[in-house]
Amino acid sequence: FEASVRLGKASCIMCSYNAETFGYGMLGPGRQSGAIPSCANRYMLTDLAQTAWGFNGYIVSDCYAVNRILDRHHYADSVADAIEATLGAGMDLECGNTLSTSAMQEMYENSSTPNDFDTHLIRLFEVQLRLGWADSPAAAPWSRWGMSVVDSHQHRELALRAAEESLVLLENDAGLLPWSDEKVKTLAVLGPHAKATVAMKGNYAGTPPFLISPCVGLAAYADVDCTSPPSCTVTSPVGQCWTTEAMAAVAKSDAIVLAVGLDSSTQEYEGHDREDLRLPEGQRQLLAMVRAAARKAGKPLAVVLLSGSVVDLELEKGDRGFAAPVAVLWAGYPGQAGGAAIASALFGHCNKFGRLPITWYSNSYTATVALDDYAMRPNRSRHYPGRTHRFFTGQPLYRFGHGLRYGHFDRTHFSAKVIFASQPPHGTAQLEVAVRASVRSSGKHPGDEVLLLFGAPPNAGLCGRPQQELLAFWRLHDLSPGETRHVHETLPLKVFELTDSQAQRRPAFGTWRLWLGDERGAATSTIDLDLLSSEPLSEGALWNCELDVDGLEKSPQEV
Secondary structure: OHHHHHOOOOOEEEEOOOEEOOOOOOOOOEOOOEOEEHHHOHHHHHHHHHHHOOOOOEEEEOOOHHHHHHHOOOOOOOHHHHHHHHHHHOOOEOOOOOOOHHHHHHHHHHOOOOOHHHHHHHHHHHHHHHOOOOOOHHHOHHHHOOHHHOOOHHHHHHHHHHHHHHOEEEEEHHHOOOOOOOOOOEEEEEOOOOOOOHHHHOOOOOOOOOOOOHHHHHOOOOEEEEEOOOOOOOOOOHHHOOOHHHHHHHHHOOEEEEEEEOOOOOOOEOOEOOOOOEOOHHHHHHHHHHHHHHHHHOOOEEEEEEOOOOOEOOOOOOOOOOOOOEEEEEEEOOOOOHHHHHHHHHOOOOOOOOOOOOOEOOOOHHHHOOOOOOOOOOEHHHOEOOOHHHHOOOOOOEOOOOOEOOOOEEEEEEEEEEEEOOOOOOOOOOEEEEEEEEEEEOOOOOEEEEEEEEEEOOOOOOOOOOOOEEEEEEEEEEEOOOOEEEEEEEEEHHHHEEEOOOOOEEEOOOEEEEEEOOOOOOOEEEEEOHHHOOOOOOOOOOOOOOEOOOOOEOOOOOO
């Protein structure tokens, strides 16, 4: 958020439905353990965004978030209180009906400081004026843009590139992929998402000019037998998808594509939480049957997974020795060009895979962590493993940042060292970290590599500190076989800040261990940030806790 404001010059911030356990509001502490609703949190909206970050725009509520201050958070007892709490916090505009014309008129007439309303109006009008609202069409550059620029060739190329670069190759047993269009000439494509179109949009999507399904995309590379009747949906019994026609297609094909997953209309959407990380029962059975059939027929199998969140395919349940080797491609909800991107990736015409942006937990995680337990940090006393790659102490299904690609991209060099920036006009020299990395493509496939720079702070995993932080990332485009590409980057001290127990960011001085990739240990470097430290370098510098002689916490605390 800070980067969006400081660097991106955002013109609008939306305050959300939740409440924060830090900050303050015009009506005092909240009634839910003191938490302040986001749209009433003056620290967040005014002190932080506007004063500290220099935000120059307007703040709008999420739709009906102000209502929830009344009926969900019970922070305000009346409409007048809700208006006072939100406008006083720094919100300028509501999506909803609490700040109605009549309510606002009454507040204005009874206000002892009516000029305060001008502050909000000025912010709203300033943004409209920036957009040319009061200018003649000749003076407003955006007025020259009409529908003729929509769905241009460049737009379609961007949609395809976005889909290609967001695909994540989770599994590729025995180098099963990519397929050669010289060897794989016939394909059996089955499963509830074989003909997916609308499902590829996800939710909150516009109306695209077209939607390319996996079947249509794959037809550009092979003779496709697409056996996915309308009765085969994400929630169908297995018999609706594993039909006689599907079995026949598998038997006569050179390879198999099984398109499974979730959707944003029945499985995952706003206001609906999943209680199980597996596929629906019918799809679990379908996956097992197709793998068994592929094994028996000696056919390569690629599973294409559409979902917006974690899906545990349970591939580890002893199946690997008894079922066909499998490649798994997570496509997310890839949009209008999704089928084309999927097909291009399976046949090796595109090697631009991304990496997982979230930790993938196994289904057993749902039995360990309650859905409404939002604690990030682990707690040994109650056997709580924590959340996200920064704190999770268990074994993930796939790590944050996991992602395979075709060929090999070797880290031939990696180093990091502390440097001092040039003397600024006022104050002392700024501490920075210079990172150098080299990557060589040693395989036969050209493609992109995505580098993730992780860091373990001093006393990682202790006293509320994370185990690791993602410090930076880079995508190296179109590396040719044998080519070496270099990364030279200077990271500011701000990158090495951690959040303390009062939600304040402070540099974590001490020894950091840095590494490239999603696995710890490869291409590591160590830097020492003690040079400018003015605080005691105690293990509990950021959090109030003590360590015993073995370096373990005596009394772990959570916030």
